[in-house]
Amino acid sequence: MEANFLTLSNPGVAALGNLPVVPLDEFRRSVISGVNEDGWGVSSFFSVELDGRNLLICVLRDDSSSKLHLLSCEVGKSYKSLTSECAAFHWFERELRESTGIEPVGHPWLKPIRFNTDESPDPGVTDYFTLGGEGAHEVSLGPVYSGVNESGHFRFQCVGEDVHLLEISLGYQHRGIESMLVGGPTKRTLPIIETIAGDSSTSHTGAYCQLVEAMSGLQPSKYAQMIRGIAWEFERIANHTGDLGALAGCVAFLPTQSYCGRIRGDFLNMTASLCGNRFGRGLIVLGGVGYDVGKARAQELIARLDKVVPDLENALDLMFAEQSVLDRFENLGTVPKETAREVGLVGMAARASGLSCDVRTHLPYGVYGEHPVEEVVLNGGDVLARARIRYDEIRQSLSSLYRLLSSLPEVSPCVSGTRDISLASDSIGVSLVESWRGEMCHVALTDGEGRFMKYKVVDPSFHNWFGLAMSMRDEQISHFPICNKSFNLSCCGHDL
């Protein structure tokens, strides 16, 4: 390690003046060696205009020391791409090129990712890789599908039934979130954060709230933190349950599909019992939580869990004992550990490939300091591993939920709706959370008045879409729905 990184805990804040600005060469060397040699993860990478200079800022996640390392350098119209030496930057550099025009020279794949500029205004219209020769053909899928899904486009280059290459082209759901957040926080900021990705509402809100709380010196009460933890674990269980049901549906194992669809709804209804909304909207607010969960409500939730958990275990055990299901899942869509590390996968998809990367364990935040969770890591990297890890995480989340719900006091003193907040001016703040899908990173830079001059959101889907593309290489095209569901990535979280 050559450069002196700015080292923060999670969440962490520092004055912008303390962010080291090093020469480009040193920046490249330090960042690349951090990722390639020290095994740090790339949490965020973006540019910002500061005092008339364009700065590249990189946030790296160091699991071994539970710290975040930040470094920046001044950049002109172009610079030598990091991707050629460190593939984990490839999607970030495509985003950088598209949003700012700064050219990472030597990047192998500089296509637009959101199609929101004058240069490439038509979504999906780009220069796709093609395959020539006898038997080669192209299959185009989306942006609109047969069922009820978000919009995204997939382009398969096939020979017969086999997929040689899958190219994923998104941007259809782009709503302009990051630019709408500039100048905040306003009364709109929190609701916008809640809708970055609807299935991860409480996680994104958690990341945002702990970031702003760190930047304004607010300290949510212990009980508010516990209620947040309850919301996060309900979200994890609901989504994992839904995904396992959908995976069963992909291989036409209808019993588990039917039962899990219903049981997922039960978990959403339990979230609604906390705050009225099935996706936990309105529950997590700046300074604490918007709703109290007293002993009576906690007991009622425990009783509801007691009722539904045996049904869930019954539904899942049925699937995991069914040979015809296991045959379909096993050795399908394998992403080897080395590939997962190289392309920078995060979350349960990475852990299913053997990488240890749970933010809750490595950089504990909120409730996870006092109530730690044990990380689940599986080997295999196939659809079966991505299914099994969900079941394991469900079991673990259930035990967290029982523990948290039963240790809530009669009335949980919570802070709600703190409206007058003032953020530290000229500062940079970083906050990481582990959503059900994986690592979420929010970075905020404030101006002299403590307003956001840049708010950068990295959803786990941003890291993992390429993992889906890798999992489809040399697989049959008919396996795409199973592989797709085994990742279950978000288009809107990616497109912002």
Added chain:
Amino acid sequence: MIKSFIARLKQGYQTGKFPHKDPVMPDRFLGLPELSEGACPETCSACMDVCPTNAISRDADGLQLDMGRCLFCGKCQGNCAEKRISFTSQHDLGTFTREGLVRTAKSGYSYDIQPDKAISKLVGSSLKLRHVSAGGCAACELDFNALNTLAWDLARFNIEVVASPRHADAVLVTGPVTKNMLLALKKIYEAIPKPSFVIACGTCAISGGLYADSDQTCGGLEEVLKPDLYVPGCPPHPATLLDALVRFMGKKPR
């Protein structure tokens, strides 16, 4: 195989009782907003100050709350010292006109069954939907999908999501209509055999919601395709959507 049968017995019958019984809503659910009559203090704008989507306005006749913009977050209710706004637990919120979504102290919510007999004749016995997510955050999509689970069993009502616009009667749109989805949405609408209908599901689709002012969206469906059914909510509860769809077909759910 025997395990599947045992599981089936164990899981039991779990489909909800709707339409014979109203679904049980969570006690903290925020549904139809009610405005009470009376004059607000002249300079007070407490409700408007906290509304993230500017859904509340005030004129000589008093307060107006536009459910087509409302996120049902309840912040106005909490911030009004006069207790003029209260959210009830009523989940039936769908309307056939945009104006029907605007609540005032004087006008009651009208629980209409499809007023256009020509429409109920066409789709009364079967409603096939094509879904388009035009920038939806996935919450509307997920709760629409929830209707297809056995808890709601959408097929009981002869409502089905179909794979091709050629098979559809109506397009159900979620999201504020992003610029990047505009072309696809128009093409899908054109591909549906006429007469065809448009359903706006969720606050984003109705008015653009939080994204009404974004230069990356069209600010909702209104300017693009005129909806025939409006289902407010962020996202609409499955019960809200189902009730609205059934009424759209011309049936009386209760």
